[in-house]
Amino acid sequence: MVAPGAHGLRRAGPGEDFWQYRPAHAGDTARSIDWRRSARSDAQFVRDREAQTAQAVGLWVSAGQGMGYSGAPERPAKGSRAQLLALALGMVLLxxxxxxxxxxxxxxxxxxxxxxxxxxxxxAPTAEDDADAPPPEVLRPNQRLVILSDFLTDPAWVEALLARAAGLGVGGVLMQVLDPDEENFPYAGAVLFRSFSGALRHDSRDAEGLREAYLARLAARRDWLRAQAEGAGWHFGHHATDHAPAQALNWLYRVLGG
Incomplete structure (x- = not known):
């Protein structure tokens, strides 16, 4: 589990955790001397603590029209589940x-x-198209970011975002949220596929015949996303809306501190 709250800065300063022993300097008070450590040598030593700061975390949830998809009435839309995960994570961190x-x-x-x-x-307004992307120019040094999307449209923005993030020392997580129908492609027979915005359409007479190629492309997309994330020092994970959100939340919470 990630330890929320203060995070070490790898230097001496105000904090609760031990950092290092150092020789006592002129001006150090008697109370600051670690007498137990000093008793083992001829010098006096001070026990420094590690400077700490609260970690700044930025959350971004795709508002692309495609995030409104749900394959069954009993399942939430992808966007709703992504917002739930982001908000729950934010509350835990706060x-x-x-x-x-x-x-x-x-x-x-x-x-x-x-x-x-x-x-x-x-x-937040829904995007005019099936996809949207976080603007790279809003990244700030030493942030942690959590990006939730279905990553089913043109992923070129991911590469640009991660390149800028790596240059700024920004770490984070990519989380792909999909409906189980998008995970498994359970279609057969004549099916008309169309994007939520209507920009993309495909009329298939044998949807079952597309399953193998679709699943291969989905696996390739995930491999690409994982490679991009790992290359920038990020994490990549995926979540289906028929699974308990607590599982994804626990994973996000854990890797965000890595």
Whole structure:
């Protein structure tokens, strides 16, 4: 599990965790001397602590029209599940003292920020096309980002985003959220496939005959996403909307600290 809240800066300063022993300097008080360590040598030593800071985490959920898809009434739309995961993750991190914000907006700590996150997600307009992408120019050094999308459209933006992230020292997670019908392609016979925006259409007389090629392309897309993420020092994961969201939330929470 990731330890939310303060994160070490790998230097001496205010904090709770031990950092290193150093020889005592002029100006160090008697209270700052570690007498047990000093007793093992002829010198006096001070026990330094590691400087810590709250981690800033940015959340981005795709608002592309394709995220509105659900293959069955009992399942949530992909966008709804992605928002649930992002909001739940944000609340857990806020509870641990992290600074969290929607990508492009200030990251803040505290209970009030949870309401801002929820409002920002629910009020975000749907994109005009099947896909959208986070703007790379809003990235800031040393952030952690969580990007949730179906990644089914042109993925060129992913490469551009990760290239900029790597240059800024930004780490993060790519999470692909799909409906189980998109995972398994259970179609047969004559099927008209169309994107939510209507920009793409394919009229198939033998949908079952497309299954093998579709699944191969989905696997190739995931391999590409994983390679891109790992090359930038990020993580890649995927989640189907018929699975419990807690499983994906636990994974996101764990790898975000890695």
């Amino acid at each position: 509870r641990g003292g992290e600074k969290v914000g929607l990508l492009g907006q200030p990251a803040r700590a505290g209970r009030a920020q949870a309401a801002r996150l929820a409002e920002g997600m629910t009020m």
